Amino acid sequence: MPQTDQFSYQGLFAKSAPKEPPRAATAERAKYDFAVAYPDPESLPLDDLVESLKLALDEEGKDLAVYPHQMGYPPLREYVASKLARDRQMSVTADDIILADGSSQPLHMVGESLLDHGDVVLTEEFVYMGTLGMLRRFGADIRGVECDEDGLLPDALEGAITRAIGQGKKPKFIYTIPTFQNPLGWTMTLERRQALVELSQRYDIPVLEDDCYVDLRFEGESVPAIHSLDDTGRVMYAGSFSKIIAPGMRLGYLTGPQELLDVARATKSGGGVNQFAALAVHRYAMSGLDAHIEESKGILRTKRDAMLAALGENFGTAAKWSTPEGGLYIWLEMPEGADLVAARDVAFEAEVGYTPGSLFAPDGTSGKNTARLCFGYNTPQEIHEGIAKLAEVFAREGMLIG
Numbered sequence: 001m002p003q004t005d006q007f008s009y010q011g012l013f014a015k016s017a018p019k020e021p022p023r024a025a026t027a028e029r030a031k032y033d034f035a036v037a038y039p040d041p042e043s044l045p046l047d048d049l050v051e052s053l054k055l056a057l058d059e060e061g062k063d064l065a066v067y068p069h070q071m072g073y074p075p076l077r078e079y080v081a082s083k084l085a086r087d088r089q090m091s092v093t094a095d096d097i098i099l100a101d102g103s104s105q106p107l108h109m110v111g112e113s114l115l116d117h118g119d120v121v122l123t124e125e126f127v128y129m130g131t132l133g134m135l136r137r138f139g140a141d142i143r144g145v146e147c148d149e150d151g152l153l154p155d156a157l158e159g160a161i162t163r164a165i166g167q168g169k170k171p172k173f174i175y176t177i178p179t180f181q182n183p184l185g186w187t188m189t190l191e192r193r194q195a196l197v198e199l200s201q202r203y204d205i206p207v208l209e210d211d212c213y214v215d216l217r218f219e220g221e222s223v224p225a226i227h228s229l230d231d232t233g234r235v236m237y238a239g240s241f242s243k244i245i246a247p248g249m250r251l252g253y254l255t256g257p258q259e260l261l262d263v264a265r266a267t268k269s270g271g272g273v274n275q276f277a278a279l280a281v282h283r284y285a286m287s288g289l290d291a292h293i294e295e296s297k298g299i300l301r302t303k304r305d306a307m308l309a310a311l312g313e314n315f316g317t318a319a320k321w322s323t324p325e326g327g328l329y330i331w332l333e334m335p336e337g338a339d340l341v342a343a344r345d346v347a348f349e350a351e352v353g354y355t356p357g358s359l360f361a362p363d364g365t366s367g368k369n370t371a372r373l374c375f376g377y378n379t380p381q382e383i384h385e386g387i388a389k390l391a392e393v394f395a396r397e398g399m400l401i402g
């Protein structure tokens with residue numbers, strides 16, 4: 001029957017409502033899926049999580065009848081604080097931690113707490129799309145700062161700061177993913193972190209450190225958290241269980257000075273985080289998580305090695321790529337003039353998915369000749385096959401000349 005009285009929300013949407021729909025809720029996936037960052041599906045600790053949940057529910061399941069603590073399940077906040085102290089030398093207590101839906105929500109909370117339309121935010125020249133989306137949502141003037149394989153270039157950062165100040169637009173904060181950067185793959189060195197803290201203190205600009213990959217180091221020395229290098233409260237820090245357990249758990253956290261946390265907490269509606277998930281993750285974190293992280297790192301290392309070897313075999317000297325010491329991403333750089341935005345659909349037809357680099361650019365267009373390749377999902381054998389297919393596609397498109 002034709003709907004004659006169909007109601008329309010057009011005209012009712014808030015001025016601040018998102019103008020663009022988000023990515024399709026269930027995006028189509030390629031067989032060789034290097035596009036999205038999934039953990040290895042085969043090694044998800046499902047049995048251990050079920051057991052942990054059962055244990056927790058036996059002990060305190062009836063508490064699910066009441067709303068959880070607004071900052072999130074206290075024992076899990078205790079665990080996070082002690083993990084940050086143990087692994088990142090950060091001096092925080094459970095009262096300094098807010099649990100949230102992954103680390104996306106903490107980033108959003110910071111954006112909502114600090115950003116007015118037009119505020120300048122400085123960040124790496126290519127950066128996680130979710131953060132870009134959030135910053136755009138709050139109308140931020142996002143300025144990418146030049147990096148090399150050691151991280152943000154201090155001179156470039158200072159130049160961006162003084163330029164913005166000269167325009168009467170002192171940056172609200174600096175956002176960085178210093179460890180196994182998404183999408184670039186590098187880890188910011190200690191010297192660069194110290195320089196960043198020094199600039200933050202000198203110009204009075206806070207830093208938002210997004211460290212969701214830090215536990216996935218399978219090579220090289222750990223580098224101290226930026227948060228641990230500052231004792232002035234200028235560094236906010238977001239972390240997540242997504243990359244060490246599973247994104248489906250939707251659990252992460254934010255820490256920072258209390259005055260920031262108080263406002264951030266007020267931006268979060270809904271009353272605490274999912275207690276059901278928090279109970280399972282807490283019991284699991286107290287027992288099997290460290291061993292699981294070790295196992296995941298071994299698997300990821302094998303997959304990274306498979307991708308590096310396949311790139312070497314199939315791309316030779318025709319392209320450049322990063323060699324990350326951890327995390328999930330390799331950054332591929334084809335010669336200037338290559339258009340990996342246009343080639344994405346062709347690659348998808350050939351069953352290979354990747355994310356064009358320009359989607360990570362604050363201006364949305366730079367880096368057409370680049371792409372992010374995730375090595376977390378497919379098996380090493382599939383990675384070899386997929387990279388070979390990708391090279392075939394690029395050769396057919398006239399982009400692989402070497």
Ligand SMILES: Cc1ncc(COP(=O)(O)O)c(C=O)c1O
Nearest residue numbers: 102103104128182240242247252
């Ligand atoms: C750098 C970075 N930050 C935050 C997130 C958000 O992840 P989650 O909300 O699942 O913790 C991601 C996801 O890929 C990411 O790459």
